[in-house]
Amino acid sequence: MKRCVAGATGGIVLLLALFHPALSAEKEQTFLAITTGGRKSTAYHIGLDLKDLSKWYNLHLAACPSKGSVENIFAVSQRPGNHLGIVQTDVLAFVSKFNADPQLARIEKTVRWVYPLYQQEVHLLASDTVSHFSDLSGKRVGIGLPESGSYLTSRLLFEIVGVTPRKLFILDDARALAALKAGTLDAMLVIDGIPVKRLVTDIQPADRLHLVSIIHKGIRSFYPAARIPAGTYAWQTADVETVSVGTVLVAYNFHDYHCDAIGELAYLIRENLSWLKANGHPKWQTVDLDGHVQGWRPYDCVTGYIPPVDLRANPSLRANPSNPVAKAIQTVFRP
Secondary structure, eight states: OOOOOGGGGHHHHHHHHHHOHHHHHSOOOEEEEEEOOOTTSHHHHHHHHHHHHHGGGTEEEEEEOOSOHHHHHHHHHHOTTOOEEEEEHHHHHHHHHTTTSHHHHHHHHHEEEEEEEEEEEEEEEEOTTOSSGGGGTTSEEEOOOTTSHHHHHHHHHHHHHTOOOSEEEOOOHHHHHHHHHHTSOSEEEEEEOSSOHHHHHSOOGGGOOEEOOOOOHHHHTTSOEEEEOTTSSTTOOSOEEEEEEEEEEEEEOOOSHHHHHHHHHHHHHHHTHHHHHHHSOGGGGGOOTTOOOTTSOBOHHHHTOOOOTTOOOOHHHHHSOOOHHHHHHHHHTOO
16 A cells, blocks of 8 residues: 555645635644545545544545555554554454564554444355355355455454365455456455445346355354344345454554644544534444453543643534535545
8 A cells, every 4th residue: 555645735735825814824734644445445434534524623634545454554553644544353353462473563562542433244245156154165255355354354254164265366345346246256255334335336136146144153252243234235135144343443652743633533533423423424323432442552642632622513513414415516526
């Protein structure tokens, strides 16, 4: 992943200020970046929601696409321009378990959690040759890129059940779905929060694909049970029982001016959670910011943040109902 530079537009803002005295007199804009996921992932759209919220408070948050959770935690720990990231809980647990590795130990030392976010449902998407998880033995299965959270979760699920696919295809979701439609894959695993945009827009009933239930007791001893309700996707006619994995907003353990900026963003998320639930991705409806992330330290720049007197929920966010026309226009022209 190329480094996502949060301040890339700072020069434009400065140039405009030279020609617009009112703009130059405003509070200096703060710049942050959050690494998320693929452009059709729920994580990316959660990042865009935070970007939309932040702009009301003169906080510029760049929502950066990525290959997924594994890339995100590395980016946050190693690259100063990637201040925050969305990371799966099983990826965090993996780093903690294998922290005898000096590089993983460094990641554990430099990364802090800001908030627990939402659950990502495990979608086992398959052709009619697969009816149960155990049917994946001897099959051709797409499991995501090594930098994605899907790759780790898929490998863990196979280990738990003792399933040995004939061949694992290391493909991103777009290529795996194309291969599944073409018949060169029997199944693919998509670990993402419902509804997943790619599964909404890129699959039609004529593709004759379906979601397979995951009810194995061994899997459910590691991952919590979840349900994908009927109609989540137009081609899905029945409830699908599955499991899920949590996600966490993490940050680099800054103790410079980024400390206040991240503390401010966290404060704004909490103060405007009702706005995010009303206007953002449906997964915001399930977010509980008061949860705890086991085995990792919370970011003291968030827990100890004291907002200035003039920083309060923007009245326009709370008072005005969502305008569906404006929202549709913003959706079409999102980067």
